[in-house]
Amino acid sequence: MTPVLEVDGLSVGFRSDDGEVLALDDVSLRVEPGEIVGVVGESGCGKSTLGLSIMGLLPGSASVRGGGVRLGGRDLLTLPPGELRRLRGSEVGMIFQEPMSSLNPVMPVGRQIGEVLRRHRDLGRTAAAARAVELLDLVGIPDAGRRSRAYPHQLSGGMRQRVMIAIAIACEPKLLIADEPTTALDVTVQAQILDLLRSLRDRVDLAIMLITHNLGVIATMADRVSIMYAGRKVEEGPTRDILDTPRHPYTARLLASTPQAARSAAVSAAAGGPGGSVEAGGRRLAEIPGRVPTMTAPATACTFQARCHRDVDLCTRVRPELEPAGGGLVACFHPEESW
Amino acid sequence: MVSQQSPGSPVLRAGGLVKDFQVGSVGRRSVLRAVDGVDLELAAGETFGLVGESGSGKSTLGKVLLRLQTPTAGTVEFEGRDISRAGGRELRAVHRRLRMVFQDPYSSLDPRMSIGDIVAEPLRLHRVARGRDLEARVTGLFDQCGLAAAWRHRYPHELSGGQRQRVGIARALSLRPSVLIADEPVSALDVSVQAGILNLLKDLQADLGFTCLFISHDLSVVEFMCDRIAVMYLGRIVEVAKASELFALPRHPYTQALLSADPPLHADAAATPRVVLSGDMPSALDPPPGCRFHTRCPVAEAVCRTEDPALVPRAADGHPVACHLVLADGSGPRL
Numbered sequence: 001m002t003p004v005l006e007v008d009g010l011s012v013g014f015r016s017d018d019g020e021v022l023a024l025d026d027v028s029l030r031v032e033p034g035e036i037v038g039v040v041g042e043s044g045c046g047k048s049t050l051g052l053s054i055m056g057l058l059p060g061s062a063s064v065r066g067g068g069v070r071l072g073g074r075d076l077l078t079l080p081p082g083e084l085r086r087l088r089g090s091e092v093g094m095i096f097q098e099p100m101s102s103l104n105p106v107m108p109v110g111r112q113i114g115e116v117l118r119r120h121r122d123l124g125r126t127a128a129a130a131r132a133v134e135l136l137d138l139v140g141i142p143d144a145g146r147r148s149r150a151y152p153h154q155l156s157g158g159m160r161q162r163v164m165i166a167i168a169i170a171c172e173p174k175l176l177i178a179d180e181p182t183t184a185l186d187v188t189v190q191a192q193i194l195d196l197l198r199s200l201r202d203r204v205d206l207a208i209m210l211i212t213h214n215l216g217v218i219a220t221m222a223d224r225v226s227i228m229y230a231g232r233k234v235e236e237g238p239t240r241d242i243l244d245t246p247r248h249p250y251t252a253r254l255l256a257s258t259p260q261a262a263r264s265a266a267v268s269a270a271a272g273g274p275g276g277s278v279e280a281g282g283r284r285l286a287e288i289p290g291r292v293p294t295m296t297a298p299a300t301a302c303t304f305q306a307r308c309h310r311d312v313d314l315c316t317r318v319r320p321e322l323e324p325a326g327g328g329l330v331a332c333f334h335p336e337e338s339w
Numbered sequence: 340m341v342s343q344q345s346p347g348s349p350v351l352r353a354g355g356l357v358k359d360f361q362v363g364s365v366g367r368r369s370v371l372r373a374v375d376g377v378d379l380e381l382a383a384g385e386t387f388g389l390v391g392e393s394g395s396g397k398s399t400l401g402k403v404l405l406r407l408q409t410p411t412a413g414t415v416e417f418e419g420r421d422i423s424r425a426g427g428r429e430l431r432a433v434h435r436r437l438r439m440v441f442q443d444p445y446s447s448l449d450p451r452m453s454i455g456d457i458v459a460e461p462l463r464l465h466r467v468a469r470g471r472d473l474e475a476r477v478t479g480l481f482d483q484c485g486l487a488a489a490w491r492h493r494y495p496h497e498l499s500g501g502q503r504q505r506v507g508i509a510r511a512l513s514l515r516p517s518v519l520i521a522d523e524p525v526s527a528l529d530v531s532v533q534a535g536i537l538n539l540l541k542d543l544q545a546d547l548g549f550t551c552l553f554i555s556h557d558l559s560v561v562e563f564m565c566d567r568i569a570v571m572y573l574g575r576i577v578e579v580a581k582a583s584e585l586f587a588l589p590r591h592p593y594t595q596a597l598l599s600a601d602p603p604l605h606a607d608a609a610a611t612p613r614v615v616l617s618g619d620m621p622s623a624l625d626p627p628p629g630c631r632f633h634t635r636c637p638v639a640e641a642v643c644r645t646e647d648p649a650l651v652p653r654a655a656d657g658h659p660v661a662c663h664l665v666l667a668d669g670s671g672p673r674l
Contacts, residue, residue: 146402187558188596188615214602216601220603243526244605253531254530257530262563264604279487287535287538
């Protein structure tokens with residue numbers, strides 16, 4: 001089966017006042033049909049740049065330095081702009097954190113969906129309007145006929161994100177790229193949107209690339225997950241394996257720094273199990289000393305080495321590549337093994 | 340520092356607190372009741388969490404308690420004195436001992452001041468210290484908050500988000516307040532940076548013994564930080580309990596839904612069934628009659644649509660819950 005998306009060794013640089021900054025350094029990723037793939041990392045890890053590169057939406061200050069992006073077998077980076085525009089929307093859709101900034105504030109939401117259909121699907125005005133109502137219904141907007149005439153500001157944040165999803169899937173793309181789709185939403189509304197995304201995957205076999213900093217969202221949604229750090233993918237595997245038995249020291253420490261880890265450790269300690277990251281009685285979270293480096297050139301050593309508890313000479317001289325470990329891949333000479 | 344309060348007596352207390360805002364244009368004015376009759380007490384030294392979603396009124400409640408805003412009705416008592424209507428010199432004195440840490444450490448720090456001056460400013464304004472004493476106090480605060488003394492001449496834009504929040508905390512603690520109100524202090528930070536700030540707040544509280552009102556939408560953060568937690572919905576507190584009790588046995592249907600909507604990291608934690616609420620929180624401009632939550636409650640009955648439930652313990656050993664359907668043994672309704 002052809003993967004929906006294949007990113008192969010992609011590198012993307014940004015021009016800045018201080019010279020070139022490398023946002024993505026040799027990143028590869030595959031998404032199979034109907035699969036939900038999580039991309040996780042903290043600010044500056046390159047996860048949003050990855051999404052924008054796939055959509056061909058990089059800002060002018062950015063340029064692709066190497067590698068390729070194939071969507072349904074076609075190479076996106078060499079496609080002429082006209083064809084790329086056609087592909088965008090019909091083969092792949094994208095939703096963002098803040099739906100309000102992506103919607104036209106002076107056009108009813110039904111018409112905004114209709115525009116997409118008329119452009120990409122050659123539908124007439126009436127047919128497009130009818131299909132827009134169907135789509136609003138599909139994404140769980142009650143009273144879709146009436147709501148299709150509403151303006152974005154008349155809808156709640158959750159409803160606006162549903163409209164964005166309706167626009168993104170209007171032309172039945174095989175892939176949806178969702179960049180922090182629930183970060184601006186309340187937790188009870190987030191649960192509704194995650195349920196919707198999962199049901200779309202099940203009903204229309206939509207593959208989803210879910211970009212987020214929220215490990216809890218990944219835990220409930222993703223089949224597989226990639227962990228990014230300083231522009232590189234450091235670990236990848238089935239979600240359960242990564243969350244329960246992380247192998248890269250960064251992944252392990254990131255998980256240990258969450259308050260949820262303190263909760264599990266407290267429960268485990270109460271049951272006589274190992275204390276995990278929580279110091280006896282004191283209830284402290286694991287911290288990661290130092291800060292993320294800004295990469296100006298392709299890495300020649302481990303990018304996490306300066307913050308890692310293992311002080312090994314090799315890590316400062318040679319860049320670790322992704323190697324099979326357990327059910328996934330990890331880029332570390334000394335992966336965590338004591339599971 | 341010796342507290343003027345006898346042990347256990349509340350250091351901050353709200354009684355029947357109401358905050359209204361006038362909204363709309365002339366001729367079409369309406370009243371938005373952001374805080375709707377809140378009673379709460381913070382015991383000296385505790386960390387009290389206020390959780391709720393956007394529009395629940397938690398931030399407004401924080402601002403009224405801090406007296407950045409004047410309550411429409413009800414009282415705020417701080418260290419035994421009614422400060423509901425305090426102004427001028429009296430309020431300035433209150434603000435030496437009741438201080439705030441904000442969500443966005445960038446917009447709350449003056450970009451043209453060095454961080455050393457930012458931390459020193461409250462000490463100067465309130466004429467607490469000067470000269471060499473001032474320098475020593477600032478050095479001590481930098482050290483306590485994990486900021487290198489060499490950074491004193493740096494400006495906010497030269498720091499990372501986590502370091503800026505450390506500056507915000509050092510500034511808030513410079514006058515040795517008895518109560519710190521922290522409104523979403525870590526929600527703008529990455530999770531690994533957040534861990535450092537939460538640890539710092541815990542350490543500082545253990546060392547300095549201040550009382551903390553911790554406002555957050557993030558349930559796991561509140562659980563980690565707080566001794567007691569109040570859950571807010573549409574301007575009301577719907578449940579208040581010890582943190583361990585609230586997370587083990589949430590009673591109010593809204594609390595149950597809120598906890599179940601917070602995605603767990605590990606499969607074993609997923610044993611509790613997920614409750615997905617339908618719809619959005621109603622507008623505070625037009626709150627529903629009866630129980631504020633009945634429009635989204637999966638188990639609401641006729642009484643919930645007409646009668647407003649009081650926040651009271653529903654069983655002998657139970658914590659206060661504002662729900663008609665809590666059973667006689669104190670357990671909440673099954674969703």
